[in-house]
Structure formats: C-alpha cells, structure tokens
Amino acid sequence: MRRRDAFRALAGLGLVACDTRKPHKGALGAVERFNENVEGVLLSDRAASEDLELTPLEAFPGYHVAPAIPQVPHDWYLTISGMVSKPLKLSLDDLRRMPRIDARIRHHCVEGWTAVADWGGVAISELAKLAGAKETAYVEFRSFDAPSFESRGYWSSWDRASAFHSQTMVAYQMNGQPLSAKHGAPCRLYGSVKLGYKLVKYLTEVNFIDRRTGGYWENKGYEWFAGV
Amino acid sequence: MAKPRRPQPLLIRITHWINVPVLAILAMSGLQIFLAYPFFGPRGAEYDWVPLSGWMPPEWIRAGGWLAGARHLHFAFMWVLVINAAIYVIYLAASGEWRRRLLWRNQARQRYNRLQRAAYTGALVLGIAEVLSGLAMWKPVQLHRLTWLMGGFDGARVIHFLAMLGLFGFVIGHVIMVIVHWRKFPEMITGGKREDA
Ligand code: HEM
Ligand code: HEM
Numbered sequence A: 001m002r003r004r005d006a007f008r009a010l011a012g013l014g015l016v017a018c019d020t021r022k023p024h025k026g027a028l029g030a031v032e033r034f035n036e037n038v039e040g041v042l043l044s045d046r047a048a049s050e051d052l053e054l055t056p057l058e059a060f061p062g063y064h065v066a067p068a069i070p071q072v073p074h075d076w077y078l079t080i081s082g083m084v085s086k087p088l089k090l091s092l093d094d095l096r097r098m099p100r101i102d103a104r105i106r107h108h109c110v111e112g113w114t115a116v117a118d119w120g121g122v123a124i125s126e127l128a129k130l131a132g133a134k135e136t137a138y139v140e141f142r143s144f145d146a147p148s149f150e151s152r153g154y155w156s157s158w159d160r161a162s163a164f165h166s167q168t169m170v171a172y173q174m175n176g177q178p179l180s181a182k183h184g185a186p187c188r189l190y191g192s193v194k195l196g197y198k199l200v201k202y203l204t205e206v207n208f209i210d211r212r213t214g215g216y217w218e219n220k221g222y223e224w225f226a227g228v
Numbered sequence B: 001m002a003k004p005r006r007p008q009p010l011l012i013r014i015t016h017w018i019n020v021p022v023l024a025i026l027a028m029s030g031l032q033i034f035l036a037y038p039f040f041g042p043r044g045a046e047y048d049w050v051p052l053s054g055w056m057p058p059e060w061i062r063a064g065g066w067l068a069g070a071r072h073l074h075f076a077f078m079w080v081l082v083i084n085a086a087i088y089v090i091y092l093a094a095s096g097e098w099r100r101r102l103l104w105r106n107q108a109r110q111r112y113n114r115l116q117r118a119a120y121t122g123a124l125v126l127g128i129a130e131v132l133s134g135l136a137m138w139k140p141v142q143l144h145r146l147t148w149l150m151g152g153f154d155g156a157r158v159i160h161f162l163a164m165l166g167l168f169g170f171v172i173g174h175v176i177m178v179i180v181h182w183r184k185f186p187e188m189i190t191g192g193k194r195e196d197a
Helices: A003-017 A026-042 A092-097 A124-131 B010-035 B067-095 B114-138 B144-149 B154-180
Strands: A078-080 A088-090 A101-108 A114-121 A138-143 A155-159 A169-174 A188-190 A203-208
Touching: A003 A026, A003 A203, A078 A124, A088 A092, A088 A124, A092 A169, A101 A169, A114 A203, A124 A169, A124 A203, A188 B144, B010 B067, B010 B154, B067 B114, B114 B144, B114 B154
Parallel strands: A078 A203
Antiparallel strands: A078 A088, A101 A114, A114 A169, A138 A155, A138 A203, A169 A188
C-alpha cells in the first residue's frame, strides 16, 4: 500500500469511528456508554426544589410527532404491565384517587430552551408498588402520539434509578389545572432528572421490563440516558 | 545548576497543538447545537440583549450535521479538552513555567511581554469558564450548585456562548501576532534551542 492510500484509509477509519449520522456506533457510541456511567454515578435522589419562576402557560411549548395535536381516544386507559404480579388498567379517576405528588420543575429541552411549570401526579414508585412490579432494571413508557395511523406510538425507556426518582410521575395536572391536549392529555410522564424527549406525553403504557427498548428519538440517534 | 531547557517545552507544544483541532470541533459542534434554538433565556422571558441571539450559523462553521450528531461529538471531545487542559495546567504549575507565561508580577525572567501574558491568561480563564458553564448545562440538576453559580441553566448558556466568542477573538488576535512574529513559529514545533533557565 502506498503511503497516500494508508493515509486515506486512516482518515476513513476516523470518519467511520466518528460517524455523526450513526452516533450510537463506533467511537461516539463508546463515549456515549462511558458518559452513561458518569451520568448514573452523578444521579442522586435529591428533589429539584429551586425557587423557580413559572413560565406563562402559553409560552410553554408543546411538541408531538403526530401531524396534529393528538386527541384522547374514547376508550383510553393507562396500563401498568410487564414484569408485574398484578397488571393494572387505570382510568384518569383511578389515578386521581391515588396519593398525589406535586413539584415545580424546570423543563430542559434538548434544543436548549427551558420552561417552568408545576406538575401533579402519581409517582412511578407508587404505581410499581400497586402493580407488584419486580425490581426490573428498566421502565418503558408508551404513548398514543404516532407519526401516522399505521406506525407505533412515541415511546421511551428509562433506567430504574431515574424512573424511581422521587419526582418521576405520571402527571395529570399542570399549574394546578387538568393537563391540556397540547401538553399531553390525559396524562404524561414528568420528572426532574431527564431531558424533555424522555418525558413521554399522551401516555398509554408503563411497563416494568428487564431490557432497554430505546425510544423514538433515542433510536434516531439522540442519547439514551439523557439525564440532566 | 538548572538543566538547560528549551524555550517551548515538549508538553506545552503537544497540548497546544492538540488543543487547536479539539477547540475547533467543540466550537463547531456547539454552533450546530446552538442552531436548534438560537435564543437565550427561559421561554417567555428571553434575554434579547445577548449578542448574536437569533443568528443561524452557516453550515461551514458547524460540525456534526444534526443536533444529535453534534451533541455526541461535543460530549466526546469535551473529555479530550478536559484531559488535555488538565495536563497543560498541571505542567504549568509543577514546572514553574506559569511564572514566565501568565500574568503575575514576579522576578522570573519573562518569556512573554505583558500583553501576551494577559492574552494567554485570559484564554486560560475563558477555557475554564467554558468547561464550568458546559458542565453546568450538561447536568443542571445533579450539579445544581455549579449551575446556581453560573446563574442557572440559562445563565450558564450565556456564559458558554460569550466565552466561546471570547476564545474566538483571542485566536484571531493570536494568529495575527504569530504571523507578525513569524520567526518564533518554528519554536512552537521544534521547541527551539536549549538555553539556561
Ligand atoms: C468540558 C467542556 C464542555 C462541556 C461540558 C460543554 C457542554 C455543552 C452543553 C451541555 C451544551 C448544550 C447546551 C444546550 O443545551 O443548549 C453546549 C453547547 C455549546 N458549546 Fe459546549 N461544552 C464544553 C466545551 C465547549 C467549548 C470549549 C466550546 C467552544 C470553544 C463550546 C462551545 C459551545 C457552543 C457554541 C454551544 C452552543 C450554545 C448553546 O446552544 O447553548 N463548548 N456545550
Ligand atoms: C492555527 C492556530 C494557532 C497557531 C498557528 C498558533 C501558534 C502559536 C505559536 C507560534 C505560539 C508561540 C508564541 C511565541 O513563542 O511567541 C503559540 C503560543 C500559545 N498559543 Fe497558540 N496557536 C494557534 C492556536 C491557538 C489556540 C486555539 C489556543 C487556545 C485558545 C492557543 C493558545 C496558545 C497559548 C496559551 C500560547 C502560549 C504558550 C503557552 O504558554 O502555552 N493557540 N501559539
């Protein structure tokens, strides 16, 4: 091999190792897994409780992947399933009757903006207790927000420690009001330890599982852990 | 008797030349990240006063291709920067080189004049501000004390962006000075002739 070819091969190898179109692979993927360990070590159960100023509701963005704001299906209920001894089907009223946690949290979007709201709902740890969930390493959240009629809905999977953080909840209240369609009605995942794209809106399923199942943006190349 | 030393010790040359592409990759992937939302301040209370808010960086100064790719690049090369900078700073401190290079009043024979030392000290401070504000945005909840010091996530974002502009200004001035004093340039590669300290 001539020296020029060797150089070209080396440069090519570098590009494959850092292919930003497939960032979970190669060197970038290896660093992502290293960063996940760092993020796991940094994660504490401390509740975010800063003195925060509320964002005016109309200035709080609402994203979805469906062509229009998803509307609640008439037969909606939330299923709690996976490795549980007692799978559950919960209505909104069932959720409202359960112990509620409230928290004022700053939302961190991967795009770089932030916004603050008060959230109220049922802790994931409470749902786990009620359904008799095994100590699984992951929890998966699924949604009825779907890019098209045939495709599966938006979803995300979480590490156990983040899902069982004291402020991670199925939220049905925002700023003391029922959740609006723009913000994920009838209920959504909320919490203080992840970026916005992990906080699944238009929730349909909470599954306690023993393997990672990626997520809608995660599978496109965004970080899976995405802690803040 | 002091050992004869080169005007530019090996570790300073190595860390200097590693720093150049690494800072370029961080700034360019940073601008790709910036493009996703080129504004500052929380929603509903934006900081319009930050220079360049609303600016869309053109493709040729961005790296990573898209937001996720740029974030992966940024969060990989940040470690290279941190390790490289740590080696540089520890070496400066341990070898006593900082006395000849940074802005401190003392007796040691200076390598650089006051203006150069001010510029190099400023670049180091900007680099540290960049790392601290970056960490504050990477983990605003877990590193909440650091983030609070930086004025919250949105404050850290402003500091991160302004320090990037400051570094950019330094590099422009620096490269102009290098061209003006082009005779000094080979020393930054070979280290130069050994001299008594
Ligand atoms: C340890 C080092 C660093 C860390 C931890 C870090 C971290 C970050 C993070 C987390 C973001 C995303 C902020 C957001 O969500 O908008 C970001 C953006 C950015 N970074 Fe860094 N960074 C580091 C070093 C640097 C350096 C050295 C430069 C430039 C020379 C740089 C330039 C930028 C720019 C221009 C942005 C986009 C501004 C924005 O949208 O907020 N970063 N960085
Ligand atoms: C293509 C870009 C660059 C070139 C050609 C270059 C060249 C040089 C040269 C020739 C010197 C020696 C000056 C002298 O002895 O009078 C030097 C020193 C220095 N450069 Fe650069 N440089 C570049 C980029 C950078 C960047 C991006 C940084 C960091 C922000 C930087 C930081 C420094 C520092 C701090 C010194 C002082 C030496 C020390 O104590 O570490 N340079 N550079």
